[in-house]
Amino acid sequence: MDKKDVIQEGIKEILRSLKNINFEDQTVLVTGGAGFLGSWLCDVLVEQNARVICLDNLASGLEKNISHLLGLENFKFIKHDISKPIHFDEKIDVVMHLASRASPLEFDKFPIQIIKANTLGTWISLGIAKKHGAKFLFTSTSEVYGDAQIIPTPETYNGNVNPIGIRSCYDESKRAGEATCMSYARQHGLDVRIARIFNTYGPRMRADGVYGRVIPRFIHQALNNKPITIFGDGKQTRSFCYVTDQIEGLLRLAWFDSAKGEVVNTGNPEETTILELAKIVKKIANSNSPLEFHPLPPDDPRRRCPDISKARKLLNWESKVELREGLKNTIEWFKLMKVS
């Protein structure tokens, strides 16, 4: 299987699972569309014959994620920073606002840009949706729960966040983004939907310097037989959702009328320790990498796991792809990327 096939197979699987959920003939603005999740969304929407406008300033996204779509009649790329105003002549039906750097390694390098993308950027995207009478999907994060005291965490949990900590540029700006969405819903009757995305991984995740996300980092280290760097004792847990499941969940959330005005956790409820994850990656990658333990960064949550009862009920959705299967695909893709 070549690297394109891992993604093509994934797209086909998403389309199959979506059944009659179809954005054909709708114009969808995807901010952050050249990023990891955004480019998968663009691919599926283009396949469904939606007209896709991908807006991205390439802060952390890559043009190669969407280069195969450039030139298609129903796809347009606009290089733009969403924290600055922009006007669209064509009628927009759905706005999906994903633009924001999301890697913990970037929290201390670009905190202001992150805050601007999630506050000003959300406000500007909401303004576009309001002007066009479009539906609005905001990609929030499990980070809004901070170091959650209730696990699995339901949407009703209000969070335990340090407002001045190193992660606050991200989690507090996502919280402000959510508040802005709900204010537009209340004051202007806008149709908003909020996804609280839990760790998602898969092909097209970056593993280079700007990315501190654990799965691509472990894979990169394992494939290069470099030490696998674990923060703390590795007993902290995360729950990892494969990209095809996440994209299906997001599109379901954008689709169903019953999801109007709702905030929904999208993620995989299966919890794994970071130490176990390192061992699984090492085994699948057939690597000789030693495990290396480093101090835990401040405000790193001990456990993170979504309660997805609401997504099951409202969207008839749950994650399907097992961690080992998703990791196999992702490692395969990383390997092929290196040799091609």
Ligand SMILES: NC(=O)c1ccc[n+]([C@@H]2O[C@H](COP(=O)([O-])OP(=O)(O)OC[C@H]3O[C@@H](n4cnc5c(N)ncnc54)[C@H](O)[C@@H]3O)[C@@H](O)[C@H]2O)c1
């Ligand atoms: N992947 C995850 O596990 C995860 C978890 C929780 C939340 N999310 C959220 O999902 C969204 C997408 O995340 P991702 O994993 O695809 O990350 P990503 O970094 O791959 O994608 C983000 C995209 O937004 C673009 N961008 C950043 N600032 C911008 C700006 N000011 N104007 C225009 N474009 C801008 C980047 O260039 C990039 O293409 C983000 O909002 C993120 O916070 C992701």
